[in-house]
Amino acid sequence: MKKKIEDVEDIKVFVDEFYSRVQTDGLIGPVFMEAIADWEPHLQKMYAFWNAALFGVPGFRGNPFAKHAPLKIGQAHFERWLGLFYGTINERFEGDVAEDAKKRAELMASMFLIRLQQLNGNSDRVIV
Structure with missing residues (x-):
């Protein structure tokens, strides 16, 4: 039975389930597994991110784009992430x-992809 968020x-339910799927995905799983050594701090950060994004609850600190800029990811990765x-x-x-x-996920994926394309392969030139 579906329920409202x-x-x-x-948020913890959907974040945990989502990242469980991410970790086993053939396309984006390896990218995440290489970038994240300890999943618990990442999950805690994602709970805070989505709590701030959806309910306006303070507590998220960070620059998500800067974390993604050095990764070798493109449109196919974002499409899979959204799926x-x-x-x-x-x-x-x-x-x-x-x-x-x-x-919000779609907007974030679109914005990240555009900004990554603007970097044109130069992860040293992070646009913040």
Whole structure:
């Protein structure tokens, strides 16, 4: 049964499920597994990120784009990331906040891809 995303506990459910899928994905899994040595701090940061993005709760600190700039990723990676994200949300949740999460993920993926293309392969020239 699907439910609405109502609080950080729901965010933990979708973040944990999403990153479980990411870790085993043939395309983006290796990128994440190489970049993240310890998953617990990453998951904690993602809980705070989505809690801030969806509910305006303070607590997220960081520059997500700067973390992604050095990675060898392109459009196919972002498409897969979105597919896994949408699949996770669609299987477990419904309602306005679930739709907002998908829209925010799509916007973030589009923005990151454009900015990575602007770097033109030069990860030393991070645009922040």
